[in-house]
Amino acid sequence: MEIGSLIKMTRINKGMTQEALAEGIVSMSYLSKIENERTTASPEVINMLCARLGLQLDHKNEETLEETLQTWYSMLFDGNDKENIICLYNQLHQTIDSSYADWVVMFEIHKVRYYIVLEQYVKALKQIKKLNELSNSFDTLHQYYWYKFKGNYYSLGSVQYNQALRLYQMAEDKLNQLDMSEEEIADLQYTIAITHSKLRNTLESIDYANTALNTYQKHYNFTRCAQCHTILGISCRRIKMYDKSIKNQNLAKHLGKITQNKKIIQLANQNLGYLYSTKGESWKAIHYYEEVAHDDDVELIEKIATTTSLIKEYYHLGEFAKAEEMVERSTQLLEARHQSEEHKYFYYVTYTYDFALKEDHENFEALVIEEFIPYLKKNKDYANLVIYTNLVASHFESQGRYKEAANYYRLANVNYNELVDV
Numbered sequence: 001m002e003i004g005s006l007i008k009m010t011r012i013n014k015g016m017t018q019e020a021l022a023e024g025i026v027s028m029s030y031l032s033k034i035e036n037e038r039t040t041a042s043p044e045v046i047n048m049l050c051a052r053l054g055l056q057l058d059h060k061n062e063e064t065l066e067e068t069l070q071t072w073y074s075m076l077f078d079g080n081d082k083e084n085i086i087c088l089y090n091q092l093h094q095t096i097d098s099s100y101a102d103w104v105v106m107f108e109i110h111k112v113r114y115y116i117v118l119e120q121y122v123k124a125l126k127q128i129k130k131l132n133e134l135s136n137s138f139d140t141l142h143q144y145y146w147y148k149f150k151g152n153y154y155s156l157g158s159v160q161y162n163q164a165l166r167l168y169q170m171a172e173d174k175l176n177q178l179d180m181s182e183e184e185i186a187d188l189q190y191t192i193a194i195t196h197s198k199l200r201n202t203l204e205s206i207d208y209a210n211t212a213l214n215t216y217q218k219h220y221n222f223t224r225c226a227q228c229h230t231i232l233g234i235s236c237r238r239i240k241m242y243d244k245s246i247k248n249q250n251l252a253k254h255l256g257k258i259t260q261n262k263k264i265i266q267l268a269n270q271n272l273g274y275l276y277s278t279k280g281e282s283w284k285a286i287h288y289y290e291e292v293a294h295d296d297d298v299e300l301i302e303k304i305a306t307t308t309s310l311i312k313e314y315y316h317l318g319e320f321a322k323a324e325e326m327v328e329r330s331t332q333l334l335e336a337r338h339q340s341e342e343h344k345y346f347y348y349v350t351y352t353y354d355f356a357l358k359e360d361h362e363n364f365e366a367l368v369i370e371e372f373i374p375y376l377k378k379n380k381d382y383a384n385l386v387i388y389t390n391l392v393a394s395h396f397e398s399q400g401r402y403k404e405a406a407n408y409y410r411l412a413n414v415n416y417n418e419l420v421d422v
Helices: 003-013 018-022 028-035 043-053 062-075 082-096 103-117 121-132 140-157 161-177 182-198 202-218 222-238 242-258 262-278 282-293 300-317 320-335 341-357 361-378 382-398 402-421
Strands: none
Touching (some): 003 018, 003 028, 003 121, 018 043, 062 103, 082 103, 121 140, 161 182, 182 222, 222 262, 300 341, 341 361
């Protein structure tokens, strides 16, 4: 990044107007030309502008600071404790604010990733909007991370997977111009595999996951290997290659035990539960779901996901007392969770079955027809649309409302065809 763009970025970061920065040094119009690289200012002018901004053109310990930055960057991807990430960020933020070097730009770009790791998506978007003004001046390496982290935001912050995939592919295009480490390339491939999986591009997901897996195996990165096996297991299940799916999930589970990573172990159990549910083997599904539900170390959102899965299995087995017990447990867990898109989905599942179990027909119809099904349509969640349109159809059929039942059975069939075409 050129000095003019850096001056602009620093000024924006400090909340300083062009008028305040230019006063007594240059005119505002001339400052604008400097910031937008339309003129080359004298060293004296640059020194005065940098001094007012607190930018140091000459500073000591640059090598040590750059090493600390690299440590912090790696922490954003290795699942480190968030308190440690925040602590090191605070140290760097104070130093970077008064430093001038090319890696200042990289620090600002990595702030997007930092806010995403902390699930502070509003701050991540604000940082993206701030950097948008300067992105035209980014070099190839900056562009790579810029596209990648913006993709992270659209994948995790706003759940726009098509937009995320487009940005990841733009980052991938930059790899041809860069000398990146094998593991960095594998990280992008792994991320693209997840995004294809979210979009149900199954064959593409398998291709990218296998490519990333080959690299992680070479570097003995067992955690990432396990995550790749998880993606492969999900993808194989979707194309009904059940034996391969089970093998991949068990490999993920085995690697989770080796690395003592309970999150990976229980994610494998959850996926195995879903696989056996898909095969219609509800009791086997329940066995794996219960493994997750009774683990106190599992994250809250995973407990909620598993509990709602148990509600569905027990309900469809006719084990209504157990289903009611799971509804009560899910309700308690939901009360402890802040509002989010995931929260909304599990809320709908829990109360759909709650009203069905209580035979509260009015609230059941209002929730599922007016809220839940439109929510699933908006998110193009065809798999769940099949489940819940069938549930509504069965509900109407049990009441002798055959015309309405036929409409929903037909809608379930339409959604099934959409699912097959995805």
